[in-house]
Amino acid sequence: MTKHLKVKDYLLRKRLLKNDKKIFIYKFFNKNQQYSKKFRFKIMLKFQELYKNHSNSKIVNRCIDSKQFRSTNTLTNLSKASFKNKLFDGSVNGFRKSSW
16 A cells, blocks of 8 residues: 555544544534524534535445455455465464365
């Protein structure tokens, strides 16, 4: 993975984490009936704007080794190629070659 893609992925994860906190706060204010309708409506508009660009699937389904998003196993968080390479290196415990 190139340096540019690693930086891009890091910035995406950082932005989504920051937006998660904002969305949590906006939900609290929006659901609380003590505040005026006008204030809650403004909060709702901000919430919709943030939520439009917010997608957890962009960061959840990525390989931790190669940052690939295709063919990623959810249990190990590794892509097929990375998992195969780690198996051949012997860095995954509990697996061995079944046939020679």
